[in-house]
Amino acid sequence: xxxxxxxxxxxxxxxxxxxxxxxxxxxxxxxxxxxxxxxxxxxxxxxxxxxxxxxxxxxxxxxxxxxxxxxxxxxxxxxxxxxxxxxxxxxxxxxxxxxxxxxxxxxxxxxxxxxxxxxxxxxxxxxxxxxxxxxxxxxxxxxxxxxxxxxxxxxxxxxxxxxxxxxxxxxxxxxxxxxxxxxxxxxxxxxxxxxxxxxxxxxxxxxxxxxxxxxxxxxxxxxxxxxxxxxxxxxxxxxxxxxxxxxxxxxxxxxxxxxxxxxxxxxx
Numbered sequence: 001x002x003x004x005x006x007x008x009x010x011x012x013x014x015x016x017x018x019x020x021x022x023x024x025x026x027x028x029x030x031x032x033x034x035x036x037x038x039x040x041x042x043x044x045x046x047x048x049x050x051x052x053x054x055x056x057x058x059x060x061x062x063x064x065x066x067x068x069x070x071x072x073x074x075x076x077x078x079x080x081x082x083x084x085x086x087x088x089x090x091x092x093x094x095x096x097x098x099x100x101x102x103x104x105x106x107x108x109x110x111x112x113x114x115x116x117x118x119x120x121x122x123x124x125x126x127x128x129x130x131x132x133x134x135x136x137x138x139x140x141x142x143x144x145x146x147x148x149x150x151x152x153x154x155x156x157x158x159x160x161x162x163x164x165x166x167x168x169x170x171x172x173x174x175x176x177x178x179x180x181x182x183x184x185x186x187x188x189x190x191x192x193x194x195x196x197x198x199x200x201x202x203x204x205x206x207x208x209x210x211x212x213x214x215x216x217x218x219x220x221x222x223x224x225x226x227x228x229x230x231x232x233x234x235x236x237x238x239x240x241x242x243x244x245x246x247x248x249x250x251x252x253x254x255x256x257x258x259x260x261x262x263x264x265x266x267x268x
Contacts, residue, residue, distance in 0.1 A: 008057075009050035010098070014105045017043060026107075031124065034112060039120050047103055047116045052235055055098035059232060060245050062091035063266065066221050067252045067259055073218060074196055074256065078184040079168050079175035085221045086165035089158065092221070092228040093133045099231040102136060104129070134158045147223060150211045157211065157220055164217060186214035197258040204261060222262070229265040241266045 018037055019026035039047075069084030097104060101116040104125070111125035111132050125132040137158065142148050152160040164183055168175070180188050190199055200222065203209050209219035232240055241249065249266060253259045 008054050010047060010054050010103050011105050013046050013050050014103070017046070029107065031110060034107060034110075034122055035124065037122060039114065039116070039118055041118050044116055044118055048101065051098040051101060051103060051116060052237060055095040055232060055235065056237065056240065056242070058091045058095035058098065059228060060241055062088045062095060062225065062228065063241065063249060063262075065091060066225060067249065067256075067262070069221070070196070070200070070218070070259065071252065071256055073184070073187070074191070074258075076180070076188065078180055078188070082168050082181070082183070082217060083165050085217055086161050088221045089161055089224050090130055090133060092224040093137055093158065096228045096231045097133065097136055099228075099235040100140070102140065104132060104136065130162060134162065146207065146227065147210060147220065152211055152213050152216050157216065160213075161217065161220055183213060183217045187218060195258070196256075197261065200258055200261045225262065225265055233268050238268045240268055 015026050018029060018034065065084045065088035069081045069088055072078070072081035072084060094104070102113060103116055104111065104113045105122070106112070106129075111127065111129065112122035113125055113132070113136060114120045114122045125135070127135060134156070137145060137148065138156065147157050151157065155163070167181075187199070199218075203215070203219040203222045204226070207223055209215040210223045212219070229240070246266065253263065
């Protein structure tokens with residue numbers, strides 16, 4: 001092995017297969033050599049297991065980010081909630097890509113993806129990880145992904161949410177608080193009037209909110225959670241959140257009871 005680490009299993013296998021486990025060989029590989037690598041049936045078997053395991057890790061990161069984003073919004077920390085809810089969606093997208101046997105790997109600054117089928121070869125992404133995840137969903141699932149069946153302000157919903165996060169992180173001098181940004185204005189009032197539990201249930205039961213710009217910042221990540229949950233079950237996983245990770249999630253639910261509505265998506 002090149003190294004022992006907690007990096008993605010798919011990435012580690014990719015490096016080891018292409019380099020024979022030699023770090024010097026891996027560092028010397030050119031873009032052309034990587035793109036000419038052709039998967040064999042043996043490689044497919046190795047990557048299939050790695051992708052499924054990686055999907056579970058991404059899914060947990062998404063769940064934790066989603067819960068923390070909801071809690072932040074409950075306390076009207078809407079800037080930080082926007083960032084966490086975007087990251088939840090990104091992690092759910094990465095988990096779904098793994099379930100659908102699309103591998104995303106890197107060599108330093110260069111990103112590549114491949115379908116985990118024999119004879120396929122890595123293709124260069126040419127963009128950062130977050131943009132690449134959205135782009136891969138556009139390429140492969142534009143007609144089958146419910147959340148790409150409509151737009152938000154004429155934008156791909158995932159791209160819309162990414163831009164909201166970039167507004168918070170990069171385009172504004174500081175966080176909005178104590179003011180409320182436009183995308184949270186209606187939600188904040190609705191939460192005060194009806195309570196968090198009422199609206200989380202609404203977002204679970206009615207998918208239209210995922211496309212409304214005054215609700216989508218929270219409704220879209222919840223809907224993506226539900227879709228990714230289905231992807232993981234379809235891929236054959238029976239343990240969706242490991243027991244030790246459930247301890248953390250259950251501690252959040254104990255403190256914020258309205259989060260219990262998301263509990264069905266932590267199990268197969």
